[in-house]
Each structure stands twice: as structure tokens, then as C-alpha cells.
Amino acid sequence: MSAAVTQVSENSTNQLAADLTVLQRKWYAAIQPGQSLPSYEEVMLGSLGRLADHLVLLEIDGETPEVSRTGRYAQQWLCDERWDIPLDALSPDCGTALAQAASGALQNKRPHLGTAHCVRDGIVQRYTLLALPTASRWGGTLVGVYVNEEAQRYNLLDAIFSSTDDGIVALTAIRGPDRRPFDFQIVHVNHGASQLLRHPVSELRWSRLSAGHHLLCSADVAGRLIELVDSDASVTFAVDSGDRNLSVSATAFGDVVSVTISDVTSLKKREESFRLLFDGNPMPMWVFDAQSFEFLSVNDAAVAHYGYPRERFLRMSLREIWPREEWIAHGQTLLEMRDSYQSEGNWRHIKADGSEIHVLTFGRRVLFDGRDGFLVAVVDITERRKAEAKIAHMAHHDGLTNLPNRALYQQRLEQALAQARGSGTMVAVMCVDLDLFKNVNDSFGHPMGDRLLQCVAERLRQQIGDGDLVARLGGDEFAIVLTSLATPNEASSFAARLIEILSAPYDMDGLEVVIGASIGIALAPSDGDECEALSRNADMALYRAKAAGGGCHHFFEKEMDRQAQIRRDMELDLRQAFARGEFELHYQPLIDLAEDRIGGFETLLRWRHPERGMISPSDFIPVAEDIGLIVGLGEWVLRQACLEAASWPSDVKVAVNLSPVQFRSRNLVQVVISALAQSSLVPHRLELEITESLFLADSEANLATLHQLRSLGVRISMDDFGTGYSSLSYLRSFPFDKIKIDRSFVKDLTQRPDCLAIVRAIAGLGRSLDITTLAEGVESVEQLDVLRAEGCHEVQGFLFSAARPASEICGLLMRFGRQASQAA
CATH class of the missing domain: 3.30.70.270 (Reverse transcriptase/Diguanylate cyclase domain)
Incomplete structure (x- = not known):
């Protein structure tokens, strides 16, 4: 092998190893805590580049695994460009190799490395397969199988004859001015030919027959070859040369003539070499008569694998190892064979103990002891078939x-x-x-x-x-x-x-x-x-x-279905409402008790349905969160509120509620920055309200986001304080600017001492921690008096105003300067 070829082989090997490393790292990196398999999208979609050309995607969701998708390289290997076909529709060698690799991956729930030996017209190629099992969001399992070449190709059956002493010579015709051939030049010669012609290879190559002194230079041989050139035919003839009897076979391809020289006297040595490669081969092999189907020879591996004594084997015919119901199919296949073949399907053979095995067979026509026969190599795929059956079971x-x-x-x-x-x-x-x-x-x-x-x-x-x-x-x-x-x-x-x-x-x-x-x-x-x-x-x-x-x-119960239908209708209406612009913002004033004026407005989302009228946020916000619409909707609310607040007096703030779902999108900080920049609103005029449910999952990441927001100058408020399980502990986790006392405590403030005690405690906690306290749901002057006396900083509720459209903000600002004082 030349240095260049060696380098190419090394480069291919290195590339294969690199590909396997990349794919396995990608698979392990995609596994999430609590998952046995990573998702298909994380492993198979995006950033695969040329590796996608080498992938076969198997869908394990039925009785027979299906080939869902294939890359360009994989299609060449499969000799099949079709998608969405059963695995058994592929050629048996590729199909069984994929089944075995997928079975290993599914059984162990991790990447599985396998190999495949594929035969095309007798040419054997070794491939490396890496099966990557993944979970499908639609149910079932998807297995991506990476396929790539591992070594150079070789001809399995031709290897048996590679030790022959036959000589091979390639000649090119030399033509005269009349365009008629008159001589030949040797352009290729093997060592076998060198031995038979009794001249060194270096001396034979590039020499002309007219200038040589070997048997091809005789006038008789040269004349036959010249006659052959313009006929594009083949001819075989004998040449006697001293103590040797040679057989010369020549085939013309235009001006190129391929010559094979065989020494008849070496047949015995050739047979011994054949026996060595045949008998010692670990793969079961035999030779059978092309007409009678009788076994002419079997190797040791066939005797051991099938269990028949050699003497009995050689008295049998092929029919005796076929199931009777397949005699006609087997026989028809043999009658249609030419010089070489490989089985297109899985055959069943019967061993000596009566058990059946599934095999693939590869054959080539040979002349054996003067009889027309076929040399056959057998691959037992019984275990592969069991693997296929296991995959079918696993699919269900x-x-x-x-x-x-x-x-x-x-x-x-x-x-x-x-x-x-x-x-x-x-x-x-x-x-x-x-x-x-x-x-x-x-x-x-x-x-x-x-x-x-x-x-x-x-x-x-x-x-x-x-x-x-x-x-x-x-x-x-x-x-x-x-x-x-x-x-x-x-x-x-x-x-x-x-x-x-x-x-x-x-x-x-x-x-x-x-x-x-x-x-x-x-x-x-x-x-x-x-x-x-x-x-x-x-x-x-x-x-x-x-x-x-x-x-x-x-x-x-039927009512369940009715409620489910209402939910489905709301989901559909919600998606259309956002596109149709049916949402609008209302604002409820926040009253600063120290200055008796409006200190800000809380932004409240409203949905004006064209048929059902105004829909309560408590009805549609949970649905919007479930279907993921709240992220886009929340961004719209934030941008609109900032744009509107920018037109208010510079000391009036705007409060916007955030859903925990918005934090999971991980781009909340960028959205806030964009909204502030677009509206030119000063950051300290924006107040973001959260609930304690934000801390119940992934609290470290959410805390990091809150700190980023606060570093912008934005104020952070905790809504519904006192109603959760761990509100006090959350005050230790993050330095809130404001806590909002839930309306459930304000409602019975003047009737229940326990409500008063809770409000007093929260107000005192706010003063101690330098956190603004705001009481929600104020509806009476008596409630307002108590809250003022307990030291609450801000209030909001129907006593002052319900949430109003943006068009009424100016009127509220003008009126509430007086009304707040009068109410107090």
C-alpha cells in the first residue's frame, strides 16, 4: 500500500473515531435528570452537519420497526432511498445489522456500538454502527443509527482464489498509419504472470510483444490477440511451451486486452491452496453440484455447525437441509443463479438435531473436480432474527x-x-x-x-x-x-x-x-x-x-366533557384573540398614604371577547400559562405598559405582574431591557410583581434572574404576601422592594382580630426590613383608617377606583389628588 493510500486510510479511521465521540457526547449531554432516554429533538436535530448524512432513523412504535428517515450516505449503504418503510423491507444484511444495533441500544438504554459486514456482488465491506436511543414526544422510541465505513473492501469468495498461480497481463494495442493493430504493449502484469513468462515484472511492464522473448511474443499468440482486438470478443486457447502446458484466456475491450495465463501443471498445487483456505475457514462453506444439488465438499466449520458427519454430508443433497415447504422456492432460486449470487431473503436450514436456523448465503460458480458447481458461504443470522423478535416485543x-x-x-x-x-x-x-x-x-x-x-x-x-x-x-x-x-x-x-x-x-x-x-x-x-x-x-x-x-x-360524567370542551374552545379563542388584538390594558391606582396622592398604577390585562364580552383574567390567564401563550402575551403587556407610563408624570410608577412561566423562557431580562429602551421609561418607575410560586421550582435560576432585573434599577414586589407556605423565608432569599398584603386579610380587617394582627405584623415587618407595604382590596373608609394607623405605605381597591382604561388615566390623576384626601 502506498504512503498516500495509507494516509487516506488513517484519516478515515481518525474521522470515524471523531464522529463516534461527538455523537456519544451529544447523547449523554442531552439526558435530563429523571429521564432514562434523552429527547429526539435534543440529540438528532440541529448542529449535526455532515453527520446527518450517515444517520438511519428507526421508529420503534409498532410490531415491525420502521425506517423513518435516512441520510444520503446511509441511502448509498442501504441501496434504498425510501423513507417510512418497515425494517424488513431493506436488504437482509443491512436490515439485520440495524436490528441488532437497535436492540442493544434499547436493551441497555445507552449508545450501542456494533459492526456490519455487507456483501454486494460478493464484495464485503465492514461498517461501524452507533445506535443512539431517544424518546419521542409522540410516544414510542426513536433510534438514530450512525453508519460509516471502517476498513477497505475485499471480495470474500475471490480471496479464496487469491493464492492462485494464474498470471494476469493487460495489453494495449499499437496501431499503424492504416489504424490497424500490429503490436501490443504490456501495461500491467502480476507476479503470477512473471513466473509463468519467466521474466521479471520490471522487464515485462511497458515492453512490446514484438521485442520480447516469452510465450506471448510467438507469432501464433500475437496473431490471435490482434484478431481479437477489433471484435471485442473473448477467446481461450492452449499454448505448449517445453515442459509446460498453459491455458491462455483473452478478452478485448477496445484496444485493451486482458489476458489470463494458467499453468495446467499447477492444478494440484492450486487445489491444495484452495483446500487450505476452504477447509480452515471459520465460516461454514460447501461446494454443490449445479445440476444435481449434491454436496461435493464441505468444510470443517459446516460439519461442526450443522452437526452432520462428513460422510453423511457428502451423501446428501441441498434439499435435505431445506424445510420441505421451501423446496420449490429454493430450487427456483438455484435454477436462476448465474456466476455469483447472494440470497435476497433469509433462508431456513435444518441441522442434524432437527432444529432450524436462519441463514444468508453467498455463492460463486466454480469448476470442482471437473464438475460444474457452486462454492457457497453461509452466515447464520438466527440470533439476529431473535433480536428482531425482541425489538418487536419491545415496540409493544x-x-x-x-x-x-x-x-x-x-x-x-x-x-x-x-x-x-x-x-x-x-x-x-x-x-x-x-x-x-x-x-x-x-x-x-x-x-x-x-x-x-x-x-x-x-x-x-x-x-x-x-x-x-x-x-x-x-x-x-x-x-x-x-x-x-x-x-x-x-x-x-x-x-x-x-x-x-x-x-x-x-x-x-x-x-x-x-x-x-x-x-x-x-x-x-x-x-x-x-x-x-x-x-x-x-x-x-x-x-x-x-x-x-x-x-x-x-x-x-357528561359535565366533565362539557368543561373540557369549554377549555378547548378557550384555548382556540385565546390563540386567535392575540392575533386579532382583542386584549387591552386597564390600570388601577396605587395610593401613597403619606402624600395622599396616586403613586402609581397596577397594570391589569383584560380580554374583550367579541361574543362573550369581558372575560375574567382568573379564567383565561391559567389557560394561557398552560398552552405557553403567556410568554408572548406577557411581553406585549410589558411593552405596552412601559410605553403608556412614559407619558405619565415622572413620579408615577407602573406595576406589571409576571408569570412564573415567563421566567422559564430565560429571556425575561432581555425583554425588560428592550421594553425600557423602546419606551425610554426610567427603570425605577417600573415595578415587577411576582408570586411565591416562582420559588417552588428552579429557585436558584429564578433568583439569579431577579437579581439581574434589580441590577437594572427595576423594583421587585411580592404579591399576595402571607398566603403561601414560606413567604417569610423568601424575604431572606431576596431583598424585595415591596410586599403586598393579600386582600383576604383586608376584607375582614375590622371584624376579625386575627386579620388585624396579621396586617400589623406584616406592616411592622416591612418597617423593620425597610420594605414598602401595600394593602390590596380596600373597599371602605374604616379599612383605610386601620391600615393608615398600622403604618401601611400604600393601598389600592374599589374605595378609590376599579381598574380603568389608559384613556382615563389623566382624569384619574386629576381627580384622585382630591378624592384621596377626602377619603382619608
Whole structure:
């Protein structure tokens, strides 16, 4: 091998190693805490570059894995550019290699490195496969398989003949002025030819036949070759030269003539060399007669693998290792064979002990002991087929509990519903959700949580009868299908018993773990006779059971569906409302008690629906948060409020409420900076109001964002202070500028001493920490007097004004200078 070729090979090897490292790092970096598999989008989408050309994306969500997408390089390897096809539609060598790699990745839930030997027209190429399992947001699993070449190609069957003493010579014709060939020049010669022609390779190469002194230079041989040039034909003839009998085969390709020289006297040595490579080969191989299909020779590997004694093997024909039902198919394939072949499908062979194996076969026509035969190499893929069957099982079962997964659950439920329609029986679908399971994960870790899920699955499995089904839908949610129910009472009794069984303590290595269960039930046909509708209704019933405190079961009711429809309609209207400009801002004045004037306005979002009129924020804000609309909507509110406040007097502030969802977007600081810059509003005139729910998740990141906002000069206020679990501890976590006393304490301020005590404590806390206190919901002069006496700094409520449109701000500023004093 030349230095240049060696360098190319080394570069290819280095590139392959680098690709594998990049992909594995990307996979491990994408795993989030609590996940067994990273998401498909994090691993397979974006920044892959040329690596995407080498990927085969397998979708493991059905009985047969499907090839979902393929890159350009992968398509060349597969010899197939189609997408969305079953894995078994590919050529068997590629299909089984992909199945085996995917099986390893899914079984271990981590990247799996494998190899593939693919044969095309007898050419063998070794490939490296890296399978990356990922979770799909649509359910099921996606496995991305990276494919790339590992080594140079070689011809498996030709390698057996590579030790032949045959000589190979390539000649080019030399033509005269009349364009007729009259001589040849040797442009290529191998060592075999050098030995047979008895001249060194260096002397033969580039020499002319007319100037040489070897057997090709004889007038008879040269004349035959000249006649051959313009005919583009082939010819074989014998040449006797002293003590040797040679056979010369020549084929013309225009002015190029390929000559093969064989020494008949070396046949015995050639046969010995063949025997060495044939008999000692670890791959099962044999030679069979092309007409009778009888075995002419078998190697040691075939004898060992199939279990037939050699003597018996050589008395058998191919039909005796074929299943009888495949005789016609096998026979037809052999009749259609040419000089070489590879099996297009998986064949079944019968071993001596009667067991069946699945094989791929590769053959080449040979002359063996003077008989026309085929040399065959056999690859046993039985284990690969088992791997395919395992993948098919995994496609329908949960990897942790081995319960049916969502795909099989839907399939079996559809079957049960179809049978119930014909028999008039009842079918129950139960959605089961574990209570307190999150506490187990948080307290003891996910390995303990996984073991607990396996124990729960076993208890569920023991409770169902023949024809029923229990499946794991994901996380700690399970589903049960009960068939042939007579009355709803049977479903109720079963659910109650199941909750009791699942709530019994679990012994986990001496540690007693106690959880509970909630169940939602939907019955067919009364609650729906289609799979999707019935499952959805059972899920709504589960939501009602969880809302009731858990540990109980609840049947689906029509009202649930009505409420769900209202929710779906609101989601649709919300998305359209933002685009149609149906939202508007109202402002409620904040009264500064020390100066008896308006010190600022709280911004309140209003939705004016074209048909339903004004919709309460308490109805649509939670929905906007759930569907992710609150981020864009909140940005719009912030920008509009700052623009409006910029036109107010310079000492009047504007307060804007922030949703915890806006903090998760991680670009909140940039949005605030942009809003201030666009409006030219001074930062200290902007007050951002948050609730304590912001601290319940990812508190460190949220605190960092709050500190960034405060560093801009923006004021931070805590809304609804005193109603949460840890409000006081949050005052230690962050230096708030303002705390707002919740309206629930102000409402009964003059009737209940405990409310007065709480207000007094909060006001005193504000003075001690130098934090402004504001009381919400002030509706009477008596309430105002008490709040003033307790030292509250600001108030707001209907006593002064409800929230008003921006167009009324000027009037409020003019009027409230007097009204605030009069109210006081």
C-alpha cells in the first residue's frame, strides 16, 4: 500500500473515531435528570452537519420497526432511498445489522456500538454502527443509527482464489498509419504472470510483444490477440511451451486486452491452496453440484455447525437441509443463479438435531473436480432474527415493567370495543395514577422509584383476568381494560379493591414504602365506543379523582366533557384573540398614604371577547400559562405598559405582574431591557410583581434572574404576601422592594382580630426590613383608617377606583389628588 493510500486510510479511521465521540457526547449531554432516554429533538436535530448524512432513523412504535428517515450516505449503504418503510423491507444484511444495533441500544438504554459486514456482488465491506436511543414526544422510541465505513473492501469468495498461480497481463494495442493493430504493449502484469513468462515484472511492464522473448511474443499468440482486438470478443486457447502446458484466456475491450495465463501443471498445487483456505475457514462453506444439488465438499466449520458427519454430508443433497415447504422456492432460486449470487431473503436450514436456523448465503460458480458447481458461504443470522423478535416485543411493551405499552393498549382496546359492539357487553377503561409517587423519587432516588413501579406492575398484573389488559402509559400512570362487565358496580368494586391493594405497604429491602392510587373510569358504550374518546373520558375522570384528594375512584360524567370542551374552545379563542388584538390594558391606582396622592398604577390585562364580552383574567390567564401563550402575551403587556407610563408624570410608577412561566423562557431580562429602551421609561418607575410560586421550582435560576432585573434599577414586589407556605423565608432569599398584603386579610380587617394582627405584623415587618407595604382590596373608609394607623405605605381597591382604561388615566390623576384626601 502506498504512503498516500495509507494516509487516506488513517484519516478515515481518525474521522470515524471523531464522529463516534461527538455523537456519544451529544447523547449523554442531552439526558435530563429523571429521564432514562434523552429527547429526539435534543440529540438528532440541529448542529449535526455532515453527520446527518450517515444517520438511519428507526421508529420503534409498532410490531415491525420502521425506517423513518435516512441520510444520503446511509441511502448509498442501504441501496434504498425510501423513507417510512418497515425494517424488513431493506436488504437482509443491512436490515439485520440495524436490528441488532437497535436492540442493544434499547436493551441497555445507552449508545450501542456494533459492526456490519455487507456483501454486494460478493464484495464485503465492514461498517461501524452507533445506535443512539431517544424518546419521542409522540410516544414510542426513536433510534438514530450512525453508519460509516471502517476498513477497505475485499471480495470474500475471490480471496479464496487469491493464492492462485494464474498470471494476469493487460495489453494495449499499437496501431499503424492504416489504424490497424500490429503490436501490443504490456501495461500491467502480476507476479503470477512473471513466473509463468519467466521474466521479471520490471522487464515485462511497458515492453512490446514484438521485442520480447516469452510465450506471448510467438507469432501464433500475437496473431490471435490482434484478431481479437477489433471484435471485442473473448477467446481461450492452449499454448505448449517445453515442459509446460498453459491455458491462455483473452478478452478485448477496445484496444485493451486482458489476458489470463494458467499453468495446467499447477492444478494440484492450486487445489491444495484452495483446500487450505476452504477447509480452515471459520465460516461454514460447501461446494454443490449445479445440476444435481449434491454436496461435493464441505468444510470443517459446516460439519461442526450443522452437526452432520462428513460422510453423511457428502451423501446428501441441498434439499435435505431445506424445510420441505421451501423446496420449490429454493430450487427456483438455484435454477436462476448465474456466476455469483447472494440470497435476497433469509433462508431456513435444518441441522442434524432437527432444529432450524436462519441463514444468508453467498455463492460463486466454480469448476470442482471437473464438475460444474457452486462454492457457497453461509452466515447464520438466527440470533439476529431473535433480536428482531425482541425489538418487536419491545415496540409493544414497556421496558421497565414489561407491561403492554400505549401502542398495544390502544390496539387491544380497539379489539375489545369491536367485540363488545357485536355482543352487547360493557367495557371499562380505568386510568390509574399513583399518589405520593413523586415523594418516593425525591426521597429515595429514581432507582427506588423504578423498583416500586415494577412492584406496582406485578400487583396490577395479578388482579386482571383472561381477556383483560393492564398497560403502563408512562411515568406512574397505568391503564386497565376490563371486558365483559355486566354492571357499573362491578367496575366500581374492582377499582375500590385495586386502590386498597396498591395502597398496601411495599417492602423495599427492609424499608416500608407507602403510596396510594387514584382511578378514573369510563364505560363503553355509554361514555363512548371509540378508543380515543373512551381513553380521554377516563383521563378526565382521573383528573376529578385527583382533584378530590386522591385515594379514590371516579366515574366519567357528561359535565366533565362539557368543561373540557369549554377549555378547548378557550384555548382556540385565546390563540386567535392575540392575533386579532382583542386584549387591552386597564390600570388601577396605587395610593401613597403619606402624600395622599396616586403613586402609581397596577397594570391589569383584560380580554374583550367579541361574543362573550369581558372575560375574567382568573379564567383565561391559567389557560394561557398552560398552552405557553403567556410568554408572548406577557411581553406585549410589558411593552405596552412601559410605553403608556412614559407619558405619565415622572413620579408615577407602573406595576406589571409576571408569570412564573415567563421566567422559564430565560429571556425575561432581555425583554425588560428592550421594553425600557423602546419606551425610554426610567427603570425605577417600573415595578415587577411576582408570586411565591416562582420559588417552588428552579429557585436558584429564578433568583439569579431577579437579581439581574434589580441590577437594572427595576423594583421587585411580592404579591399576595402571607398566603403561601414560606413567604417569610423568601424575604431572606431576596431583598424585595415591596410586599403586598393579600386582600383576604383586608376584607375582614375590622371584624376579625386575627386579620388585624396579621396586617400589623406584616406592616411592622416591612418597617423593620425597610420594605414598602401595600394593602390590596380596600373597599371602605374604616379599612383605610386601620391600615393608615398600622403604618401601611400604600393601598389600592374599589374605595378609590376599579381598574380603568389608559384613556382615563389623566382624569384619574386629576381627580384622585382630591378624592384621596377626602377619603382619608
